[in-house]
Amino acid sequence: MAVFLQSALSGILIGGVYALTGIGLTLIFGVMRVINFAQGDLVMVGMYCTFWLFVLLGIDPFLSVVLTMPALFLLGALLQRTLINRVLDALPQNQILLTIGIGLVLSNTAMLVFTSDYRILSTSYSSSSVALGVIRLSTPLLFCFLITGVITAALYWFLVKTDTGHAIRATAQDRDAAQLMGVNVRFMGVLAFGLGSALAGAAGALVAPIYYIYPQVGGAFTLKAFVVVVLGGMGSIIGAALGGILIGMSESLAAVYIAADMKDLCVYVIFLLVLLLKPSGLLGKSRM
């Protein structure tokens, strides 16, 4: 029982990060109907930012979230304004080519600048843990989850309570009608891509003390974010949060009860089952 609880809880904690990348992806998709296949590479950029802020300036990775998020917001907004904006009316496959291309440029630039060495960010608390009865939870993972929760709650508040948040949701639900309310939908696209990138950056900062940091690390995050979003229902934020937790948990349980190298297999089996039984995703119809 202790083993079950231990691995389920660890899974939920790491699932928070998957949720964060997934929410970014779903936000971008909701507003612009563009699937951002560079999402994981933006996580990678966030990881490197955090790594260098720690190594050069000694800034704690969990504190550096407040720097990486705005930096990635600007990067995302810039990408949207200069590149994504041009393909909004293009065929989906062309949009996919563009976002995959952006991802390749990001990861190869990282390789050029930082080499393909694996780097490890180790803090004083990297290997410490917190005891909860018979369960021990890794301290960095716990911090990571708590900050994820705060960021998600803040985003939710922004979308539900503010005028700009309403405008983002309105644009996602009916682009034409939003324009008729006086919403500048092009600007909403920039904002959504900026926010989505900022969330990827936050995820990068939060996992920097837990994962190896290398230029190609993004691919795995993109794939997971995509699974999380499809699982939860494209465009649904609560769905993405739920999907993230679910994927994290099944991964962790599969590693313990089946085999460590089979955990990805389990994730995709669950993914395919959901698609088979409920093609629109767990929270299919609802959008933001």
Next chain:
Amino acid sequence: MTPLLEVRDLDFAYGDVQVLRGVSLSVNAGEIVTLVGSNGAGKSTTLRNISRLLRPRAGTMVFDGHDLTRLAPHQVVALGVVHVPEARRVFPEMTVLENLRMGSYIASARAERAKNIERGLMLFPRLKERIGQLAGTLSGGEQQMLAIARGLMARPRLLLLDEPSLGLSPLLVRTIFDTIAQINAQGTSVLLVEQNVYQSLRIAARGYVLETGRIALSGTGESLLANSEVKAAFLGA
């Protein structure tokens, strides 16, 4: 007197299909003007050109001295031209209140938001009972009320109404038209697109009849109601 809105020689095509041919019309301040015609005549297309959701091939559109063809849709709204689109188009996953708040999204409308919500709910008391409900779960008639109330939230100078009576019960149709007259009496000019020719000509100062993309007839509401061609084509007489 220069009209509030003047559309001149508007040409529009979807690809190779010419939809509007030299459409000219005007709305004076304080008027209700109606644009009637059968399905596919180009009525909605005309409104969508004015609100800039569509880009005309040729023609001019001037509102209160501003050249609309140079503006983006959200800038047209900021001038005080609000388009209530066909088929309601409420935001389905937002509550009635959130929809109303979206109606006053533009900066100049936010200060009077509470007052205008109050006013909208007075116009359509039914919405008050549904205030926290998701708009997608409302009935067709309620969604229409919400769409009109939402369109009024920015206190527009000119309201473009597209088929407000579509799919409503006869009783509700009367209510909606009475409400439009009431809104107009409070100072909002209205350009009304309708298939319900009798009701719209009844409340309109002037009307235009659109036939396959051209203005075929125009005149005062009364004269069009009495016109034999209009009677034959639309009023079944």
